[in-house]
Amino acid sequence: MKRILSITMLLGAALGAQAAMTPEQIDAKVADLISKMTVEEKCGQLVQRSGVGLTDYMVNDIKGGAVGSLLNEVDPETVNALQKIAVEQTRLGIPIVFARDVIHGFKTIFPIPLGQAATWNLDLVEQGARVAADEASSTGVRWTFSPMVDVSRDARWGRIAESAGEDPYLSGLMGVAMVKGYQGDDLTKPNTMAACVKHFVGYGASEGGLDYNTTWIPEVQLRDVYLPPFKACSDAGAATFMCSFNDICGVPSSGNSWLLRDVLRGEWGFDGLVVSDWGSIQQMIPHGFSQDITEAAYQGAMAGVDMDMENGAYNEPLIELVKAGKVPMATLDEMVANVLRLKYRLGLFENPYVDLKTANRFYTPENLQAARETAVESMVLLKNDGVLPLAPGKKIALIGPMANAQHDQNGTWCFDLDKTHSVTALTALQDRYGKDNVIYAPGLTYSRQRDTKGFDDALAAARQADVIIFVGGEEAVLSGEAHCRTDISLPGAQSQLLAALKETGKPVVTVIMTGRPMTIAQDVDNSNAVVYAFHLGTMAGPAVADVLSGDKNFSGHLPVCLPKSVGQMPLYYAHKNTGRPASGIVLIDDIPQEAGQTSTGCTAFYLDAGAGPLYPFGFGLSYTTFDYGTPSLSATEIGKDGEIEVTCRVTNTGKVAGKEVPQLYVRDLVGSLVRPVRELKGFEKIELAPGESKDVKFTLKADDLAYHNLKGERVVEPGDFQLWVSPDAASGDPVPFTVK
Numbered sequence: 001m002k003r004i005l006s007i008t009m010l011l012g013a014a015l016g017a018q019a020a021m022t023p024e025q026i027d028a029k030v031a032d033l034i035s036k037m038t039v040e041e042k043c044g045q046l047v048q049r050s051g052v053g054l055t056d057y058m059v060n061d062i063k064g065g066a067v068g069s070l071l072n073e074v075d076p077e078t079v080n081a082l083q084k085i086a087v088e089q090t091r092l093g094i095p096i097v098f099a100r101d102v103i104h105g106f107k108t109i110f111p112i113p114l115g116q117a118a119t120w121n122l123d124l125v126e127q128g129a130r131v132a133a134d135e136a137s138s139t140g141v142r143w144t145f146s147p148m149v150d151v152s153r154d155a156r157w158g159r160i161a162e163s164a165g166e167d168p169y170l171s172g173l174m175g176v177a178m179v180k181g182y183q184g185d186d187l188t189k190p191n192t193m194a195a196c197v198k199h200f201v202g203y204g205a206s207e208g209g210l211d212y213n214t215t216w217i218p219e220v221q222l223r224d225v226y227l228p229p230f231k232a233c234s235d236a237g238a239a240t241f242m243c244s245f246n247d248i249c250g251v252p253s254s255g256n257s258w259l260l261r262d263v264l265r266g267e268w269g270f271d272g273l274v275v276s277d278w279g280s281i282q283q284m285i286p287h288g289f290s291q292d293i294t295e296a297a298y299q300g301a302m303a304g305v306d307m308d309m310e311n312g313a314y315n316e317p318l319i320e321l322v323k324a325g326k327v328p329m330a331t332l333d334e335m336v337a338n339v340l341r342l343k344y345r346l347g348l349f350e351n352p353y354v355d356l357k358t359a360n361r362f363y364t365p366e367n368l369q370a371a372r373e374t375a376v377e378s379m380v381l382l383k384n385d386g387v388l389p390l391a392p393g394k395k396i397a398l399i400g401p402m403a404n405a406q407h408d409q410n411g412t413w414c415f416d417l418d419k420t421h422s423v424t425a426l427t428a429l430q431d432r433y434g435k436d437n438v439i440y441a442p443g444l445t446y447s448r449q450r451d452t453k454g455f456d457d458a459l460a461a462a463r464q465a466d467v468i469i470f471v472g473g474e475e476a477v478l479s480g481e482a483h484c485r486t487d488i489s490l491p492g493a494q495s496q497l498l499a500a501l502k503e504t505g506k507p508v509v510t511v512i513m514t515g516r517p518m519t520i521a522q523d524v525d526n527s528n529a530v531v532y533a534f535h536l537g538t539m540a541g542p543a544v545a546d547v548l549s550g551d552k553n554f555s556g557h558l559p560v561c562l563p564k565s566v567g568q569m570p571l572y573y574a575h576k577n578t579g580r581p582a583s584g585i586v587l588i589d590d591i592p593q594e595a596g597q598t599s600t601g602c603t604a605f606y607l608d609a610g611a612g613p614l615y616p617f618g619f620g621l622s623y624t625t626f627d628y629g630t631p632s633l634s635a636t637e638i639g640k641d642g643e644i645e646v647t648c649r650v651t652n653t654g655k656v657a658g659k660e661v662p663q664l665y666v667r668d669l670v671g672s673l674v675r676p677v678r679e680l681k682g683f684e685k686i687e688l689a690p691g692e693s694k695d696v697k698f699t700l701k702a703d704d705l706a707y708h709n710l711k712g713e714r715v716v717e718p719g720d721f722q723l724w725v726s727p728d729a730a731s732g733d734p735v736p737f738t739v740k
């Protein structure tokens with residue numbers, strides 16, 4: 001892994017990185033340039049257009065200085081031609097910054113971000129972003145709209161696929177790893193991209209899991225749950241932020257100066273660029289927050305949105321507002337400075353063009369290997385009765401709509417992939433077990449298919465085989481932006497097919513390729529082994545063959561709870577205890593007729609789903625087993641500035657090597673506001689040989705226990721706490737400690 005990082009960074013050097021300027025030198029250049037600009041030229045820098053090709057309108061707008069950034073052009077020759085117009089045919093020769101949604105790979109596709117989070121392996125995630133930056137920048141794209149660090153606790157929301165899941169701490173670390181991977185150690189290197197941390201903020205809390213929907217997030221929850229991953233990315237030097245579509249408590253993010261000016265710039269000291277989301281300034285009109293486009297432009301500019309993505313707000317309307325003195329020139333200059341600073345940081349003034357000799361660097365063996373390693377570590381083994389690993393020589397019936405889905409195995413946001421490079425489970429299993437040993441009969445040709453005409457062939461194949469591998473899930477188009485579902489079970493007739501396969505009496509191994517947590521309780525019952533794979537990307541097939549054969553061990557852990565029922569949404573491990581935590585659960589079929597009103601006990605559970613998820617956050621099995629010792633603490637009492645070293649011995653008690661993810665959780669037993677039943681505060685991915693033990697150490701600072709009180713103060717409150725070092729958020733025994 002380190003090898004790929006250094007190869008690509010060296011390549012960056014060879015490609016002609018400029019020596020980076022100091023921040024002071026950049027500020028001086030920016031100020032000098034701004035002093036020469038007209039209002040029209042300034043506003044032009046704040047406009048981001050989407051376009052492909054050398055269209056007349058694009059050429060004219062660039063010549064007229066009305067385009068600061070271009071979104072979606074990925075042909076290096078066209079990029080250079082458009083850039084030449086900006087550099088040579090405009091008065092000030094300010095280069096364009098080319099942008100694209102490179103979300104989990106450009107050509108070589110890595111697992112969806114939710115799958116990458118399941119690796120709990122920050123090096124792999126950084127490497128994936130590095131590969132994506134190297135490929136995309138070879139076409140001239142120097143700005144990606146990633147990472148998305150929206151804490152996502154509702155599986156109905158299609159965009160949960162793009163997130164790192166439900167936990168603020170894990171989301172922050174994943175975001176930081178991506179920022180580092182995209183931006184590298186020197187943003188002027190031409191094989192880097194500026195990261196864009198999105199969507200600021202609270203978008204994952206959209207009511208009902210419905211995209212673009214309203215949110216109502218009190219400030220304490222915003223500060224403790226939704227803001228921390230963004231803060232982590234800002235602290236890590238992310239170059240840009242994108243504001244979100246949603247309103248929070250009635251204020252759309254694109255018009256929220258408290259968020260963008262007070263918190264982001266004021267409290268956090270962010271000095272990068274803030275871009276709107278697509279149309280989000282203009283969309284303050286349908287939100288009912290702006291009267292018209294002029295008022296929307298005014299509100300966006302005054303709130304601190306520097307660049308207008310495809311809105312039509314920052315060209316004519318903003319020009320008029322500035323000329324009329326309504327938007328102060330100083331505000332405009334600040335916005336322009338944020339844009340120009342990014343262009344200097346990227347080295348675009350010195351190095352505006354793509355080097356065509358090294359352009360289009362895609363699908364290298366190293367990149368494919370990196371994608372495969374990440375896919376291997378992103379798969380979560382949920383169940384295994386011993387059917388896995390599959391020994392060579394087994395006759396396999398390969399069934400299911402995702403077994404040979406070159407497009408769909410990649411998941412959402414893959415604008416640039418060439419699906420002919422995707423290796424499917426069919427191809428990889430045939431390679432591994434021999435063509436004659438894999439009978440392929442999909443049963444269903446796509447995930448939503450309801451008609452069962454393929455079932456007979458699938459069942460016939462199953463009867464001839466030693467083992468059935470069912471690869472199902474969701475097509476790529478069923479998750480991602482604007483792809484929300486109220487039924488999150490396997491679509492189409494997949495569950496019916498699985499039930500029929502079980503009836504054959506042959507062991508069933510189920511692999512689920514998907515963009516979200518799904519309700520699969522019945523499918524788990526119908527399977528001997530279940531692998532939760534998310535959408536794995538280009539190398540899905542080889543990665544699946546690696547783990548099913550036992551060549552590689554499973555080491556993925558869930559970054560989200562898997563629900564029993566969609567009715568549990570929103571679902572997350574860090575819930576509050578309530579005054580009546582679940583106990584004495586009685587399920588619907590066990591209640592006698594005419595039972596008394598209070599006979600089920602009056603605690604917090606559902607009659608048809610009980611309490612808690614099907615599989616908890618952090619969960620993941622392996623081909624080996626791990627034993628966790630009782631954590632020892634360097635102190636059981638600390639002051640508000642103190643820290644505790646927590647040590648836990650983890651032992652591989654099985655027969656094969658494996659990677660494990662010990663997770664540190666805490667609970668604040670009594671607070672001035674009620675606290676979650678557990679919160680993740682640390683984890684480490686370790687590798688242990690059979691019989692090997694390791695003392696895993698975490699430093700828990702009293703400050704890590706801080707939260708926001710109703711006055712908005714960040715406080716560490718004295719009192720009794722508990723901690724766990726455990727393999728998931730639902731197991732382990734608590735160890736007490738006290739903050740004095």
Ligand code: BGC
Binds near residue numbers: 101145198277278481
């Ligand atoms: C999405 C963003 C994306 C942008 C540009 C919007 O619809 O919300 O996440 O980066 O489009 O494509």
